[in-house]
Amino acid sequence: MSAGQHSILKTHARFRNYSCFKASMINIRIFSRLNKSKVSIMNNLYEPARVSEIKQRITSLNQASQRQWGTMTAAQALAHCSASVEMATGDKLPPRMFIGRLLAPLVKSKVVATAEPLRRNTPTAKDLVIHDDRDLADEQQRLCALVDRFATAGPQGCTKHPHTFFGPLTPEEWATLMYKHLDHHLRQFGA
Numbered sequence: 001m002s003a004g005q006h007s008i009l010k011t012h013a014r015f016r017n018y019s020c021f022k023a024s025m026i027n028i029r030i031f032s033r034l035n036k037s038k039v040s041i042m043n044n045l046y047e048p049a050r051v052s053e054i055k056q057r058i059t060s061l062n063q064a065s066q067r068q069w070g071t072m073t074a075a076q077a078l079a080h081c082s083a084s085v086e087m088a089t090g091d092k093l094p095p096r097m098f099i100g101r102l103l104a105p106l107v108k109s110k111v112v113a114t115a116e117p118l119r120r121n122t123p124t125a126k127d128l129v130i131h132d133d134r135d136l137a138d139e140q141q142r143l144c145a146l147v148d149r150f151a152t153a154g155p156q157g158c159t160k161h162p163h164t165f166f167g168p169l170t171p172e173e174w175a176t177l178m179y180k181h182l183d184h185h186l187r188q189f190g191a
Contacts, residue, residue, distance in 0.1 A: 042115055043183070044175035051151045054182050055144045057191040063136060065189040069120045076130040077185045078139035083128045084181055085146040088174045090159035094127045100165035108166050111180070112173045118184040125164045150178065 043050050058078065065074045072080060086092040111118070150157065155171035162168045169177065 042113075042176050043179045044172065045147060045151050045178045045182075046154060046172075046175045048151070050179055051147060054147055054179070054186070057186045058140050058143055058147075058182075060191045061136065061140065061186075061189055065191065068188055068190060070188055072130060072188075073134075074189050075134035075136040075139045076132075077188060078136070078143045079130045079134045080124070080128055081182055081185050082139065082143045082146050083130075085143070085150055085178055087161075087163065088159060088178050089146070089150055089153070089157065090161060092127070093159075093161045094125060094164040096162055096167065097125060097164050100163075100167065104166045112166065112169070112177055117187070118180050120188075122184070127164065147182070150175075 045051060045054070061074045061078070063074075067074070067077075070077075083092060087094065110116070155175075158171035158174050163174075163177070166173075166177070
């Protein structure tokens with residue numbers, strides 16, 4: 001073997017080793033990014049197990065249920081949740097909020113695309129604030145029926161009307177947001 005051929009083989013071997021090294025480094029970077037990111041299954045109201053869980057938590061509330069934060073009673077919180085599910089089904093079509101048009105692009109992915117629960121004392125649309133007294137049993141029944149209706153209708157039954165704050169949402173985003181919103185208010189009362 002000539003010196004030139006030997007040099008070419010050595011260069012080829014180095015290149016092959018470098019290519020394998022580079023490919024393995026890329027795989028390590030990708031794997032470490034996946035490990036660092038919060039990869040989790042998003043709960044939503046199209047999952048039968050989540051629907052059962054939410055309905056059980058709704059029915060577990062009683063007159064003695066104390067709020068952990070906020071100002072609403074348990075019955076008012078359930079009425080508030082019913083109004084939000086009515087938005088998702090298209091029964092209520094509130095206009096877009098100006099502040100939502102400004103801020104939604106900044107927070108939508110954090111709220112809708114992560115498994116992180118909603119934070120305490122999150123601002124709400126004025127249309128969804130309940131001021132009058134409500135009957136807890138009536139509101140439990142109403143909300144459970146709306147949750148069933150939303151889940152049974154599936155993605156086809158979801159509104160195409162934009163969310164009052166977040167704007168246009170896919171049916172999956174609506175289902176995730178509704179689960180997170182219900183979970184937020186149920187946690188508010190320890191359910």
